[in-house]
Amino acid sequence: MTMLTPDTTSHTTKQPASIVQGPRADGQSPVLRCRKITKRFGGLVAVDQVDFDVYPGETVALLGDNGAGKSTLIQMIAGVYRPDGGVIELDDQAVDIRSPLHARDLGIETVFQDLALCDNLGASENIFLGREIPGKAYGMLPGLNEAKMRAEAKAVLSELHINIRNLDAPVRTLSGGQRQATAIARAVYWKARLMIMDEPTAALGVPEQKKVLSLIETLKQRGVPVIVISHNMQDVFEVADRLFIMRRGRAVADLRAADTDANEVVRLMVG
Ligand SMILES: Nc1ncnc2c1ncn2[C@@H]1O[C@H](COP(=O)(O)OP(=O)(O)OP(=O)(O)O)[C@@H](O)[C@H]1O
Ligand SMILES: [Mg+2]
Structure with missing residues (x-):
C-alpha cells in the first residue's frame, strides 16, 4: 500500500478511491x-480531495460520523472557508466563493x-437581510419600504404554511422550528439555486422536525436542490434522493437512497 497523502496525520487506514461522478x-x-x-486545519486534513455534485x-x-468533514465541506460551499485545493463550479462556471x-x-x-439568522431582527427583516427593498422614510428621505417587505414576507410564510404571529418579533424569541422555517422561507423567496442545511432538525421537537422535513420537500418540488446533513437515519430516508457518505475527510460512497438502507449506510460511515 502506498501512502497517497503523506501530509495527513489522521488518515492511516486505506480508503477507497474518491468517487468521480x-x-x-x-x-x-x-x-x-x-x-x-x-x-x-494545521496538520489535519478535514476534507480530502472530495468530488461532490448536486443536480x-x-x-x-x-x-458521516462526527468529525467526518461534513460541516467543513459545506462551509467551503457556503463561503465560510476558502478551500486549500480543488475547484467549485456552479452551473458549469468555476467560482471563488469569497464570503457567506x-x-x-x-x-x-x-x-x-x-x-x-440575525437574532435581534424580526422574521421579515431576516428574509430581506442584505436585500432590502428601498423606499422613502417620512415620504421623502431615502429609507426602506418596510410595509412592502412585511407584506412580501407574510405572503411567502403563509404560502409555506409557516405560522409566525409577529413578524417583527426578534427571531431569538421564536422557536427553533420557526427560525429554521424563516431561513427556508428566505431561500424560497429569493429562489435560491442551492439550499444547504446542517443538522436542521437536531434541536427541534417532533412536530417542528416534521415541519422542516415537509419544507425540504417543498423546496424539492420547486426545483431547489438541497444538501442536508443529518445524523437521523429516519429523516434521511424520508427526504433524500441520494446519500453521500464521508469518512475521515474522504468521500466513501455515493448512493441512491432507493438502493440502500440504514444498516449499509452506518457500515459505510464507520468503515
Ligand atoms: N475551525 C477548525 N479548526 C481546527 N479543526 C477543525 C475546525 N473545524 C473542524 N475541524 C476539524 O475538522 C474535522 C472535521 O470537522 P467537521 O466539523 O467538518 O465534522 P462534521 O462531519 O461536521 O462532524 P459533526 O457530525 O460532529 O458535526 C474534525 O476533526 C474537526 O475537529
Ligand atoms: Mg458538523
Whole structure:
C-alpha cells in the first residue's frame, strides 16, 4: 500500500478511491460540482480531495460520523472557508466563493448548525437581510419600504404554511422550528439555486422536525436542490434522493437512497 497523502496525520487506514461522478443519464449537468476539494486545519486534513455534485431538484444527504468533514465541506460551499485545493463550479462556471454574503449573492442559502439568522431582527427583516427593498422614510428621505417587505414576507410564510404571529418579533424569541422555517422561507423567496442545511432538525421537537422535513420537500418540488446533513437515519430516508457518505475527510460512497438502507449506510460511515 502506498501512502497517497503523506501530509495527513489522521488518515492511516486505506480508503477507497474518491468517487468521480459523471454526467447523469438524463444529460443534466450539476448545479454544484466540487472537484478534489480540500481543507486542512494545521496538520489535519478535514476534507480530502472530495468530488461532490448536486443536480437540479435533488435532495442529497451528506452523512458521516462526527468529525467526518461534513460541516467543513459545506462551509467551503457556503463561503465560510476558502478551500486549500480543488475547484467549485456552479452551473458549469468555476467560482471563488469569497464570503457567506458572496455565497448568498450566488444563490447559495445555508442553514448552519448554529443558524444564520440575525437574532435581534424580526422574521421579515431576516428574509430581506442584505436585500432590502428601498423606499422613502417620512415620504421623502431615502429609507426602506418596510410595509412592502412585511407584506412580501407574510405572503411567502403563509404560502409555506409557516405560522409566525409577529413578524417583527426578534427571531431569538421564536422557536427553533420557526427560525429554521424563516431561513427556508428566505431561500424560497429569493429562489435560491442551492439550499444547504446542517443538522436542521437536531434541536427541534417532533412536530417542528416534521415541519422542516415537509419544507425540504417543498423546496424539492420547486426545483431547489438541497444538501442536508443529518445524523437521523429516519429523516434521511424520508427526504433524500441520494446519500453521500464521508469518512475521515474522504468521500466513501455515493448512493441512491432507493438502493440502500440504514444498516449499509452506518457500515459505510464507520468503515
Ligand atoms: N475551525 C477548525 N479548526 C481546527 N479543526 C477543525 C475546525 N473545524 C473542524 N475541524 C476539524 O475538522 C474535522 C472535521 O470537522 P467537521 O466539523 O467538518 O465534522 P462534521 O462531519 O461536521 O462532524 P459533526 O457530525 O460532529 O458535526 C474534525 O476533526 C474537526 O475537529
Ligand atoms: Mg458538523
